[in-house]
Amino acid sequence: MKNMLKGLGAALCVALPLLAQAPAGAATPAVAGAADQALVPRGAYLAQLGDCAACHTAPKGKPFAGGLPMNTPMGRIYVTNITPDAQTGIGGYTEADFARALREGVAKDGHNLYPAMPYPSYAKVNDDDVKALYAFFMHGVAPVQQANRESDIKWPLNMRWPLMFWNMAFLQKGAYRDKPGKDVAWNRGAYLVQGLGHCGSCHTPRGVGFQESALDESGSAFLSGALLDGWFASNLTGEHNSGLGRWSDEDLRTFLKTGANRHASAFGAMTSVINNSTQALSDQDIAAMSAYLKSLPPVGGNGAAAYTYDPQATKVSLDRPANDAGARVYTAFCMHCHGVDGRGFAPMLAPLAGNPNVLAKDASSLINVTLNGTGDLVINGVPSPFPMPGFAAVLDDKQIADVLSFVRAGWNNGAPAVGAAEVAKLRQSTQAGR
Structure with missing residues (x-):
């Protein structure tokens, strides 16, 4: 339910499918077939679920053309152009290239992406959803020729090759697999929260290597709240005071759809998540996310007794x-x-x-x-x-x-x-x- 940090306009990017031009002599990643076109609406929905526009669209910029500055512990980076432009975007990406960048954090030319891109979460996205996302970004997004901007990170911290070792240590490859003993809604919610929703990217504390301390409910720190870029992303476990312990299922579903309920209102990065992502999700997916989040045991908090109102x-x-x-x-x-x-x-x-x-x-x-x-x-x-x-x-x-x-x-x-x-x-x- 992310960030944390953005305030953009994802709805603009799904209006009409537009074909990108493939570079001469390349494999034809941007040539649309009937099957690809049929996947575009599904991919558009998944892109909203992943809140892709929030990071890849700069304020007053064109959809998915990049340029948004993001602060990291090492310095400022600028998000890349993911429109199907052949020269400055991803128009030359095959589906395999796209899947590798999405799930492993490795660009077509082999350079590693900074883990500000939540590929440790996207690693859990299944093949069918990757295919639909690829169809959308190739055939449902207008190509924009806009060169990517180099980061402000100084040498030697700007070298990318050490990220190979970061991935070896912290990247868990493999799409989400349903947990035995859990129902369909719980597993769907877990897939959305852990995967495209990448809620842990903001709401899970980071370790010394800037890795998420846990990637699913098997880790006690998962979704227990975290400080990120001047905001504290809330505790999403069942903790009674600072978490979701006092929220009903209806409270949570209302918040994800509207950004406000009887307990709290969205602000900071969560405003963008509500505006560009969760309000557009189906009632079934919202219910699944709520079912999963409400199942998480209480973690964290400030150690105070359970809250009761006293004016x-x-x-x-x-x-x-x-x-x-x-x-x-x-x-x-x-x-x-x-x-x-x-x-x-x-x-x-x-x-x-x-x-x-x-x-x-x-x-x-x-x-x-x-x-x-x-x-x-x-x-x-x-x-x-x-x-x-x-x-x-x-x-x-x-x-x-x-x-x-x-x-x-x-x-x-x-x-x-x-x-x-x-x-x-x-x-x-x-x-x-x-």
Whole structure:
């Protein structure tokens, strides 16, 4: 349910199938047959499921033409052109070339892709779905001649050959295989979450080699929440406070379809996932993903007791805001949307009482969204009427730390306080270049 980090327009790319031109003398990867054309709609659906547009379409750029900057621990990289242009895109790729890049992270010319491309997840995609994706990208996407941009990573860290050893250590090859003893819906959900959905790319902690600590439910860290590019991707296990333990199956299905429910609203990278991916999925696939996620045992959390709502102490503070710096900021800037009772006006305005993002041990997402706001959720073409605004230009670091500490303590949330130094650090990293 990814990223984490994007806000683009995937719907534009599936309007009309357009044939790409194959380079002279090459195998004919872009010559469409009737069977290929029949697969294009299926491939378009799978590309939405994988949220391919979120990374491969730059803001105001042409669909899938690349150019989007992405931050990595080593430096900034720029996502590549995956339109069927023969010179600058993947128009010369055969289906085997495409499958190797998708599932093994190796381009047609043999160079290794950075694992910012979630090929460890895509390794689980089955052959039929690879074939449909290939048909879509060759015959359902308009070719765009746009050269790829070199990364900003400095030598020697920009050398690609060490990634061969990274793959040897961390890449698990082989398409997903149904787990015995699990029903059809559970296995379908596991395939989507672990594979094209690549939820673990954002929601699973990374190890010392920037590898996901677990690739499926057999690893205890899987989907337990992770810090990525200034956001903390939520815990998706059954943990009661910061995870999905209090969410019903209906709550989760509603969130995946609309980006909001009685517990929380999407922000940051998840806004793009909702806008470009999950809202377009079939009800059957949404139900399967929910069934799988709801089966995951609780992991992580902040060690606090199971959350129960209690408004009394917070109400007293709000009645006397002069005595509490955080309460003063809350009454001036937050209360009209999120309420005296902290319950907001869900699903349009997110609750703060018991919100898993508020209860998370890591406050990065709260700091980030308070500083910078979030993009619009756009459901069925209609933007959300009340997006979260950014307060970076209005509130200083201490004021933001005060109000977030107030919120994290309020209504019995019991989460750790936020320091002004934490806010200053995230302000500096997220405001650079704005």
